[in-house]
Amino acid sequence: MAKKTKKSHDANSARLSVDELRRIFENAGLRLTHQRIMVYNAVVDSKEHPSAETIYEQLKKDIPTISLDTVYRTLSTLDRLGLIKRLQLFDYIRFEPDLSRHHHFICKKCKKIIDFHWPEIDGVSIPETLKSVGEVQDQMVEVRGICKECLAQEGGEK
Template sequence: MEALQEKSVDFEAICRKAGLKVTRQRLEIYQELVRSTDHPTAEALHRRLRRNLPNLSLDTVYRTLATFAHHGLISRVETAESLSRFEATFARHHHLICRRCGKISDFSWPHLDDVSLPPDVSDWGNIDSKNIVIYGICGQCLNELPEKI
């Protein structure tokens, strides 16, 4: 709970610096993302938030997420299905995505983070981040399949 309060204070300071009003809806959307470990879609966030904010529209969630991403408050995780998922985790990490159920898991790989890019890639231009996305079938889905893949 302390970490959530700390991130909320940071959130409010970042919003003010960016000239964004800190509304209850924005704060609730951000806090739900901070609490989430499943990289929710806008629709999933909307469903969760409607319990406390019954008048919250899906359009507001979409617009708020786009604004947050634009100002660097959250990250957008693009999947192979071109389905945007969101997270408020900025610690260096990468993603595992299950092709069957869509579950996204975070993992760290410090060795990879320290590896230099090949010359043909590093000459491409200004690279500001390196992210690995690994696709496969998660252990839970493998256990549910009649035959192992």
């Protein structure tokens, strides 16, 4: 009753079923524990690129005994298994469930991260000079600025 009904998912972060999770964990020789399921679901359901701390605070409501260490370890495990993605954009490490190619708008003020897509960029082939630098595995545009909410606040508080 007091529970939030948080169900709105993007196409690219649909939650895997427990059976699918079990298969992935078993293949990796790992056990699928309650905590692991809960951490996974928390990241997938979240839209705010949460930090370990955020996930921890959230899960404590349902599992009061969960430890921060477990959250950290589990997030690492999930990242290693490719189920979520680790991001380091600021002082915090954050996690996101969207594994498809996308980019980030980062508000310099409130540090909010907003995903966006940019197909025009995704189509541009990597410059020649980069090929001699190394093997490219991943690319992402990071756009920084001030988000609408912070702009409104700035204008209002003057």
